Amino acid sequence: MSNALQIALIPLLPLAAFVILGLFGNKYVNRSAGIIATFLLASSAALAFYTAYQYFFEYGKVEGVYQKVTAFKYTWLQFSDQLSIDIGALIDPITAMMLVVVTFISLLVHIYSLAYLKGEKRFATYYAFLGLFTFSMLGLVLSSNIFQMYIFWELVGVSSFLLIGFYYDKPSAVAACKKAFIVTRFADLGFLIGILVLSFYAGTLDFNTLIERLTSLQSAEFKMATAASFMGISALTWGLVLVFIGGAGKSAMFPLHIWLPDAMEGPTPVSALIHAATMVVAGVFLVARLFPVFQISPIAMDVVAYTGIISALIAAVIACTQTDIKRVLAYSTMSQIGFMMFALGVSKTGGEAGLGFTASMFHLFTHAMFKALLFLGAGAVIHYVHSNEMKDMGGLRKYLPITHITFLIACLAISGIPPFAGFFSKEEILLAAYHHYPVIFYTALITSGLTAFYMFRLYFSIFWNKQTQVHSEHSAPHDSEKHGEGGLAMMLPLIVLAMASCLAGFIHFGNFVTADGKPLTTALHLLFSVAPVVLALAGIGIATWLFLRQNDSPVKYSNKLGNLYKAAHQKFYIDELYGFITQKIIFNLVGRPAAWFDKNIVDGLVNETGNGTTTLAEKIKAFQSGKVQQYAIYFLGGVMGLTVLFIYLWK
Amino acid sequence: MITPGLYHILFISTALFFIGMYGFFARKNLITMLMSIELILNSVNLNFIAFNKYLWPGRLDGVFFTIFIIAIAAAEAAVAIAIIINLYRSHKSIDVEQTEEMKY
């Protein structure tokens, strides 16, 4: 199999699943839809792993540097002589890594959903949408052209929309999917204009050429892009910041994060795949893809870094107060992506200074594993309890032993406790920020302590704390089978991911993924690790003290925090602010006047023209009275007028 | 006794013309209106004759025109009276005010 075909098949197999199941699914193969889709995705995953293996170990490295390889490229739409959308595949270390992450998580989610959505009426549709999503995500990471990325960017957006709205008869799900789509669309507007700006100055849409032209300080394109400025900031920076807005929207960065918690209305496996592991890191991926260009503009880098850290902190604070377990996880996702984002923002290219880039990608990788695990674990819990609320849970460790253990592993991993995966990646991120960005470093340190606290708050509330009453009614023997942990299909992904969460940290990421393609040796600084680990342990300790047993101290302390707690619980009123802007300002001050203007002014003018004509006709009609003598008078008047005219005036 | 000159005749013809005009505008009876039209026509005839006699005595154009007008007036009177009779048959009236619907 040729390389190009092999790579092309990776996204095309999920697409085939989408087409087959979308067209014939519900009617003919509803039962076996899951099997078909899983099989196709397994093939795709196998190809992706093989491709990544080939890239990293066989052909990717030339003289010690990982190259960017364009596997194939076809012109899809020619805009002008220079600009064209090419559909192609660009393989470099981050793409290869993302291929593995996306297919791997997607495969596990496919398997998991076999049990989770069993008996669902639109089973085939669900798998069709999953296939569409996987296809789009793979297309996104393979993009060789910035417009191609935009295309798949929109497609992942729409698959996310479809999957969030999968339970379409639930009004909350409908509202959530609309919100997710519109907020990310708003961000995409920035992305689109950013593309227009960058492509205008670079004279190309192709990633390789674009990066090459905009980073070589001598090229005419670079000079033009930095010389042109708007409001004192160079066009290049504007372009990058606008592109970053797109990334921030998709990655749920503050203040465009409001859609992510609501997106939890979708089926839980979907949240694991889309809203934890893959789609939401697209923004990080986008910045990483354009990283060399971002390097040129310190302002853009600062924007990335500070947006990242602010999001990380705010999300962590909010996560401490939420009671819906999926929302806690959503905010934690946002927080972790904030980590990845600021790691990119503080990074440089090459050598030790390029640690941030590697760390960010590393964290992206490990986070995908343990966050997917957390979501799938939460899915198992929800499947068992039929509720998302913490108050309906507690003491579940006896009923869900495997879920319990794997969930614990994931919590330890995200908290950054050695030797779990999160520890290694988070240490690298903190180290990257340590030297030049003290503010970011200390904020990140606090945030990672908070992370440990809210994760263990979640863990204890689900598996320890009080005894739930929910299950006494389900305890009849025939029910226990149905309401167990969901069988092998659900447990296998959990176990695999738990193993990944334990082991992923030991991969020497610096050998594979760096900003400049050259390997980077990362050493573990033991002394440096003390502070974060101690903070994490402290967070866990507090959580244990407050939530291990049912007591009233959490309520007491939250009351003491007063308004801060309330504000955090209400997500700092950002939703309300957006609601105000859209409902009150856009609808009332723009939409309604526009509609009114059209109805009354524009339409009114047309109607008035009509009415005016009629009135005029009505008036003229009086002349035609039918009275012969009147006509004669007019006639006489006319003749006399003409006489006067011709005799006296017309000389 | 003064010899009647052009101006005298013109004066009479103008008087005739306006009398006819007045009759045409003011009277409601269609026959009377027809008669008024005859007056107007005859005032024109007088003008023709007068101008012919006083300005170009050697020529007969005015006289020809007058004869022409008399002929047309006769034809016109015939048509008009025919219309009036028909109108009378359908409306039982020859009042001009009653004929408004003729405009449709």
Next chain:
Amino acid sequence: MNLLLLILIPLVTAVGVLLAAKQQAKWIAFGGAAIQLITSFVLLAAFYAQRTAGNTTQFLFEQQYNWFPSLNISFHLGVDGISVAMILLTAFVVIAGVLVSWKVDKMTKEFFFLLILLSLGAYGFFISLDLFILFFFLEIAVIPKYLLIGIWGSGKKQYAANKLALLLMFGSALVLVGMMGTYFGSGAHTFDLPALAKLNMPVEVQKICFPLLFAGFGIFTALFPFHTWVPDGHSAAPTAGSMFLAGISMKLGGYGCLRVAMYLMPEGAKEYANIIIILATIAILYGAFATMMQQDFKYINAYSSVSHCGFVLLGLGMLTKTAITGAVMQMVSHGVMTALFFAIIGMIYERTHTRQVNEMGGLLKVTPFISTALFIVGLCSLGLPGLSGFVAEMTVFVGSWQNADAFHRIATIAACMSIVVTAVYILRAIGKVAMGPLKAGYETITDATWNERLATIILISGILAIGLAPFWLNDLVRPGAEIIMQKMSASH
């Protein structure tokens, strides 16, 4: 390929419909439309064959007959890529329009006769190379609409029919005056398009005639502020009527703006480009915002058509090759898309007997086929990649961005903003109609019948053909745009 076929087939069909029995009328109309669709594909193939064979003449398959020699009017036919694209669009919309009108019971024969007559006008319009013939066919395409709305419409149909006919007639009048100006002002005393294009018309004449012609045709394509016939006309028209109006009639205008106004008068186009851009940008944003506030499903799509057709005018006003290509692609894309949208609205209306989106809900449960089609067309409308809207809009945006000054930049950014507003109103409509809990009373409604399915599939395949593989349309349209731009840059 003989272009007369394109006129003769609808003509024969129309006569056939009139002669047939009431029950057979729709079958004859359907047969005629199908043959026409096939003919259009043959035309496309023949066109490609000629082009690949290296024939680079601007207009292919030209034919010229004397029509009114003393005034130099000739029956001059010919096509370039743009016309071929528009003819394909017409064929798609016509066959779908016939299919969704399957249940028309009142004066069936006359209904189908008028539909076919309208399509005849459109085909003739797109292949004419003589201004007078062009105008002749334009009028043929206008009159049936009045009757279609007035007789088979709903709601305020008489008001809407009057308004539409009067505004379109006003547009035609402007076109006529502009045509006369061209005829006499050019000094050539000819209506022949290629001949007029060859001689450079005096700049003063261009400055007077261009706005007349552009505004005249612009009214057809919802030029702000002459767009008010669109919402009322569309909402009062029967389903097929709305499809024809939005899918074909509005495109007559765009095509006329391009082929007549801009092609003949590049100087005039440059003179008025900024005004066009301003009006188009207003139409795009204002149409989009007005859509957000509508409750009637047909009004939603009608106002969104105003917004989308704004892209056509924007692309034309930007005066770059890419933008003009984008404008034509937007015409084709919007034509197919909006026809499908109206078809679906019609299908839903037939079942729920309401067009108020607030009164519907959860239809995905009972009518999966129609609702899925609604999703597809909605997503196409908001510019989802893979569907036709995206390709066209992006081409317009990229083309617009090539003008580097602040004025064009601001207009482009403003136009780009509409993609967000579009998402808002489309999702609002879809969310209310297809999603949410099923409203009581709709449990028993049935999904699409075979003819509706066929119509939907035909139009969706059109959307996908453009959306997934835009290069064929792009290749078809670009040379046409290129010639206009060459003329534009040659004249100074």
